[in-house]
Amino acid sequence: MSSHQSEPLVKVEGLHKWFGKLHVLQGLDFEVHRGEVVVLLGPSGSGKSTLLRCINFLEEPQKGRVTVGGVTVECGRWGRAYQRAVHAVRLQCGMVFQEFNLFPHKSVTENIIEAPMLVKGMSKEEATKRARELLEKVGLSDRADYFPSQISGGQKQRVAIARAMAMDPQLMLFDEPTSALDPELIGEVLKVMKDLANAGMTMIVVTHEMGFARDVADRCIFMDGGVFVEEDTPEHLFFHPREERTKQFLRHILPKAEDSVERHPGGGGAPLEFDS
Template identity: 50%
Template sequence: MSADSIIRLEAVSKWFGDFQALDNVSITIRTGEKLVVCGPSGSGKSTMIRCINRLERHESGKIIVDGTELNDNRRNIQAIRQEVGMVFQQFNLFPHLTVLENLTLGPLRARGLSKDEAEDRARQYLKRVHIPEQSNKYPSQLSGGQQQRVAIARSLCMEPRIMLFDEPTSALDPEMIAEVLDVMIELADTGITMVCVTHEMGFAERVADTMLFMDKGQVVEMAPPDQFFSKPKSERCRRFLKQILHH
């Protein structure tokens, strides 16, 4: 195992009742790598990234994030969550807090920043996602694209080393997808490690170092994007790509 791997999954399996969501998943992600995960619905891609910050508990195998193994130890879990930011399909902003309060809550309570430091940092990241002027609004007053960008900024305020994206544009109206993807592309340029579940193949081609295709809880194919898109090895992957690229 190379020294600069930041996330390592070794033979990870998980069941929901009788349904096996993850089947012996082993992957290694390097520091700074951009991994884009795709696959049909129910293939386990969301479950896989949700295991990385312990929103789901894996049942067998080993997950090591930034040198710390994920197990039932609360301290390990908290340590890893400090380093891992997550962006959700449904944004999951806190509706009763203003944009600024959404952004400062984590740094204030979990990072121990002062109010001034946290607000400075929040403003800085709001600028990064191109909505510096909305800090006193409530999430419901923003468009979907703006909400998702606030959610990205909220994660970045924790200054994580890894960002997970769980279908960040799937709940958005088409005209708002680009503004979110633009922010993600800019983020990719900063050198942060990114794991992205998405079906935006244009985005994938542009930022991915590695493409990962999952089906039925298994890793079916893992390759650099040029190879992945031009000559996928497995039949399942070929069929999937044909479906999502030709409609």
């Protein structure tokens, strides 16, 4: 986590995304500084995941500007310069999805070394050494030669985090990384994410894990209908929300968060309550 005095690592300006006639992102503006952890909250369909995918251009916004690590992409201006800028932005972003997206026919180590070798030109020896270091950090040194079918869902997601980190990203994007996991496996993934945050990794996280958001986030942004409704520290957003839409969402989600805290302590501490 950071004091946020430097130039922002991520800057999004006037970002618009349509799927056909559906206006999914409606002119979003925000910044994320190095070492900052920002959590995106909101109901399904609010645009959270689409925003993440637009930051690393898995989805292409039609309008606006995205800057990551000093590289700016002018959205909607397709051409060679656009493609070069998009490639440069993607190299700085690691992404972890709801589903693990591991290659089933490759071992854990082989899954991790694939991108560094193909994209960054690392030797197999160098990439394997890096993979072993990352597996130790996520607590999976003893699973290096296993195949995805031989490990649990929580372990698969930790491998996915290690795979993203193998590219040495400046920014990590997490799209509901625990939503596909059994409850008893969620804590181990949240712990790895907390360790990353404590090590100073810049992170944008879409999650319904309120305990994690409260403990780790520097800022929480509540989205609904493709816009930012409210933005604040976790303390203020959870306990003193200003907007009625935020209050309604929290009334719905906080009882689940309390239950989540009981089921996997990695998600947070004391029960959450807020002023109505």
